Amino acid sequence: MASHLVGGTPVCLVGEPFAPFWAKLEGANPGGLKDRAALHIVERARARGELAPGAMIVESTSGTFGLGLALAGIVHGHPVTVVTDPGMEALVHRLLAAYGVRVETVTAPHPAGGWQRARLDRVAALLAEHPGAYCPRQYDNPDNVDAYAGLAAELVGQVGRVDVLVCSVGTGGHSAGITKALPRPVSLVGVDSVGSTIFGQPSRPRLMRGLGSSIHPHNVAHEAFDEVHWVAPHEAVWACRTLAATHFTTGGWSVGAVTVVASWLARTTPAGTRVVAVFPDGPARYHATIYDDGFCAEHGLLDRPPADEPDEIKSADEAEVVRWTRMVTR
Numbered sequence: 150m151a152s153h154l155v156g157g158t159p160v161c162l163v164g165e166p167f168a169p170f171w172a173k174l175e176g177a178n179p180g181g182l183k184d185r186a187a188l189h190i191v192e193r194a195r196a197r198g199e200l201a202p203g204a205m206i207v208e209s210t211s212g213t214f215g216l217g218l219a220l221a222g223i224v225h226g227h228p229v230t231v232v233t234d235p236g237m238e239a240l241v242h243r244l245l246a247a248y249g250v251r252v253e254t255v256t257a258p259h260p261a262g263g264w265q266r267a268r269l270d271r272v273a274a275l276l277a278e279h280p281g282a283y284c285p286r287q288y289d290n291p292d293n294v295d296a297y298a299g300l301a302a303e304l305v306g307q308v309g310r311v312d313v314l315v316c317s318v319g320t321g322g323h324s325a326g327i328t329k330a331l332p333r334p335v336s337l338v339g340v341d342s343v344g345s346t347i348f349g350q351p352s353r354p355r356l357m358r359g360l361g362s363s364i365h366p367h368n369v370a371h372e373a374f375d376e377v378h379w380v381a382p383h384e385a386v387w388a389c390r391t392l393a394a395t396h397f398t399t400g401g402w403s404v405g406a407v408t409v410v411a412s413w414l415a416r417t418t419p420a421g422t423r424v425v426a427v428f429p430d431g432p433a434r435y436h437a438t439i440y441d442d443g444f445c446a447e448h449g450l451l452d453r454p455p456a457d458e459p460d461e462i463k464s465a466d467e468a469e470v471v472r473w474t475r476m477v478t479r
């Protein structure tokens with residue numbers, strides 16, 4: 150059983166051509182970052198009696214949390230159904246099937262709430278059809294936040310002091326949870342996708358998955374963020390491919406996006422500031438997107454490094470952002 154392999158992930162010091170920062174490599178978990186959240190949520194729900202032995206688990210996910218639930222389902226003996234949309238990569242779809250998960254794909258976005266709303270509506274219908282089924286509600290379940298206390302403790306042991314923590318934001322779980330559990334206050338920097346509405350931008354169709362949202366998850370600890378950056382797909386692609394070619398260590402959209410921001414922070418904060426970024430997963434899932442020349446050429450993502458500095462806005466309604474942009478929130 151792979152549950153004892155969750156956690157205890159390594160850190161890597163990222164260097165040239167980036168300014169130096171520490172990366173916490175959550176891709177080293179059997180599924181990815183969300184193994185921690187899925188196991189913790191399922192264990193807490195069982196302990197509280199909300200999830201009966203053998204009962205079905207139903208959740209909306211773009212992939213990483215589904216892999217974590219697949220693991221938790223096998224470990225604790227629950228059938229798992231995940232609801233996703235056509236953007237889920239074939240590799241993840243097939244892996245989930247191999248792990249015994251039933252995957253339901255919604256076919257049309259909700260007119261206002263996008264794919265995420267359409268997925269959540271389908272989850273609600275499945276829960277109504279299956280009395281006793283349990284939904285982990287990763288977007289607003291506080292256990293999704295508390296699941297990252299262990300990651301915070303690992304970081305302290307590995308890098309000592311954390312001055313600046315850089316996290317991608319989807320449900321808001323890991324940014325809120327790590328910050329809360331670190332022993333001293335950090336400067337928290339959130340990284341979102343252009344076209345995501347989490348920090349007040351208009352919701353648009355997005356190429357980048359994992360980070361970003363077309364709804365407002367309750368787990369996002371808005372008051373904890375010192376600044377927020379939005380990153381565009383071409384900037385994340387450049388960072389992912391550069392990481393791959395120079396460090397071998399790389400990952401998906403959120404890895405590329407946090408790298409753009411963490412490197413800039415490491416370059417612009419006072420010498421000695423310890424910048425730590427969370428890398429949620431590894432590269433395999435993105436072989437047909439970020440690492441595919443045809444896909445990248447078709448979407449205009451090739452050889453377009455980020456600018457030296459982000460654009461700056463003072464409030465989210467000042468402008469609709471289309472490239473790397475920073476907003477200081479306090």
Ligand SMILES: Cc1ncc(COP(=O)(O)O)c(C=O)c1O
Pocket residue numbers: 212213214317318319320321322323324358359360401403429430
């Ligand atoms: C690959 C990836 N990166 C980043 C995130 C964002 O993490 P969180 O939901 O903890 O905000 C997710 C969430 O699903 C993800 O799957």
